[in-house]
Amino acid sequence: MKSNKNLVLLVTGQSFANLGDVFYIIGVISILYNLTGSATVSALVPFIITMAMFISSLLTPLLLGKYRLKTLLVWSQGSKTVLLGILMLVVYVFMNDTNYWVIYFLVGLIGFLDGCANPIMRALIPYYVEDASLLKANSMLEAVTQMIQIGAWLFGGLLLLAISPFQLIVIVGFLFLLSSITLSLLQHVNYIDEKEISVWSQLSDGWRSIGSTPVLRKIVQMDILETIAGTVWIAAILYVYVEQVLEAGEQWWGFINGSFFIGFLAASLYCLKYPHVVEKYKFFFICYGALLSGVLTIIFGSISSYPLIALFLSICIGLFSQLKNIPQQTVIQRSIPMEKLVTVYTSLGTVGSGIFGVSALAIGIIADLVGIRAVFVISGLLLLYIGILVFWNKRLFV
Numbered sequence: 001m002k003s004n005k006n007l008v009l010l011v012t013g014q015s016f017a018n019l020g021d022v023f024y025i026i027g028v029i030s031i032l033y034n035l036t037g038s039a040t041v042s043a044l045v046p047f048i049i050t051m052a053m054f055i056s057s058l059l060t061p062l063l064l065g066k067y068r069l070k071t072l073l074v075w076s077q078g079s080k081t082v083l084l085g086i087l088m089l090v091v092y093v094f095m096n097d098t099n100y101w102v103i104y105f106l107v108g109l110i111g112f113l114d115g116c117a118n119p120i121m122r123a124l125i126p127y128y129v130e131d132a133s134l135l136k137a138n139s140m141l142e143a144v145t146q147m148i149q150i151g152a153w154l155f156g157g158l159l160l161l162a163i164s165p166f167q168l169i170v171i172v173g174f175l176f177l178l179s180s181i182t183l184s185l186l187q188h189v190n191y192i193d194e195k196e197i198s199v200w201s202q203l204s205d206g207w208r209s210i211g212s213t214p215v216l217r218k219i220v221q222m223d224i225l226e227t228i229a230g231t232v233w234i235a236a237i238l239y240v241y242v243e244q245v246l247e248a249g250e251q252w253w254g255f256i257n258g259s260f261f262i263g264f265l266a267a268s269l270y271c272l273k274y275p276h277v278v279e280k281y282k283f284f285f286i287c288y289g290a291l292l293s294g295v296l297t298i299i300f301g302s303i304s305s306y307p308l309i310a311l312f313l314s315i316c317i318g319l320f321s322q323l324k325n326i327p328q329q330t331v332i333q334r335s336i337p338m339e340k341l342v343t344v345y346t347s348l349g350t351v352g353s354g355i356f357g358v359s360a361l362a363i364g365i366i367a368d369l370v371g372i373r374a375v376f377v378i379s380g381l382l383l384l385y386i387g388i389l390v391f392w393n394k395r396l397f398v
Contacts (some may be wrong), residue, residue: 004259006128006187007137013182014121015144016076020175021114022152023047024084024158028107028158028169031091035100038361047232049111050103050357055114057350061205061343063152069120069184069342076117077183081176083110088169113352116323119345122329126338127189143268143328150261194372206343215335215396216344219328220351221388222290227352227383229297231359232375233260240372241301248307255307256314263318271326282327282398287390289324293317294383 025045032041063072087106094102129137159168210216231237242252271278278285300313336344367375390397 004129007125007140009186010124010128011141011144013179013186013211014141016182017080017117017181018145018148019152020172020179022149022174023156023168024110024172025155026153027165027172028087028162030165030168030379032103034165041100041135042060044104045107047111047357048108049114050353050360052108052111052356053115054350056112056352057119057346057353060116060119060346063116064342068188069124069187071209072181073117074114074121074126074180074184077176078180078300079112080113081180083113084169084173084176085130088173088289091166091169092275092310092345105270115349119349122345123338123341124186124189126333126341129185131334133256133275134333135279135327136272138329138333139268139271139278142322143265145273145382146261146265146268146322148171148325150258150265154258167200179244201351204341206345206347209336209340210347213335214333218337218393218396219332220348222328222389223348223351224355224388225382227292227355228359229379231356231363232297232301232379233257234360234363237363237367237372237375240367241376244372245305245375246307246310247305252310253353254309255311259311259314260318262320263320264314266315267319267322268326278323278327279330282331283390283394284395285323285327286331287387287394289322289387290383290390291318291387292320293324293387294380294387296320297383298377298380301373302379327338 029045032045035041067075083106087103087110090102090106125137125141126134156168159171210220241258241275242248247250296313296317300310300317332344332348334342363375366378
């Protein structure tokens, strides 16, 4: 069952999907803005996607006992392709500035399917690689994901200079189709539980696994705090930071956003090259990654007023955040039996998407009340507390 070929297929299929997802968000936001001229209408797209993924994370466990993991993954990606075809038809034939809500509906459905696919993809990795290679596999997936994030946002913006948003959506359809075909080549894994269990048991299985596993209980606490802290990096907050704190041009918003992902990529490549070091000292990477991210975020918000310094700090924050995240993923994957991983990941996804959706709306209000610098200081203090939590619970992470 363990096969590098399956891992390559999984990473490749997910990469096509991730690239398409970025282009799709860029295209949809551009279409809505061109239709309505409203930034608010466009800004609702990420919120709708997050809320749809939250609902999906709640309901996905109902499917896990009935269908194989690969089947669910291919079905969700294939359905995204079909929905995107419908979106293309709607935009090309029917769309005007009074019925743009139809795009919201389709965006929500696609987000719902993403919420189903993401935890399955994470849970499949331990089936396809040996335990000793688990951290390296996670590092490879993260490195590829971050390279796509950096390139897609830059290239997607440039593409809009040469082609229309509708043509960009057509490209997304082709990428989604490639992803569906690639994922269909994966080997099935032995997952289906033949026992008849109640709906409530299916929905609560992941939460029971978390509740009975001390390290997972602690990671849920950390995820809640980290998700709240991470909302300061959304586009709207960074835009205000660049304008009010750095007093720099709009291009610096893109530079800082991109540099954060460059730090992510550098950390992923380090873990890929030196997996044995990260494996041996995973407690230190998780603990001090959070602590250093917190200190640097406080400096980023409270002290730095120079664009180049902010750029350097952004790279470092991304670097230390990812040096924490990769070994933390490995801890999750090793803490419980493989057949429980999908339900655990759906529960973690529920926490992440739900908290992020609420926090993303609240952070703008807080920034207006206490200032843009203060929200970064608050974010940094939350990250420091995460590091202290890990330090206090060292035995769970060693």
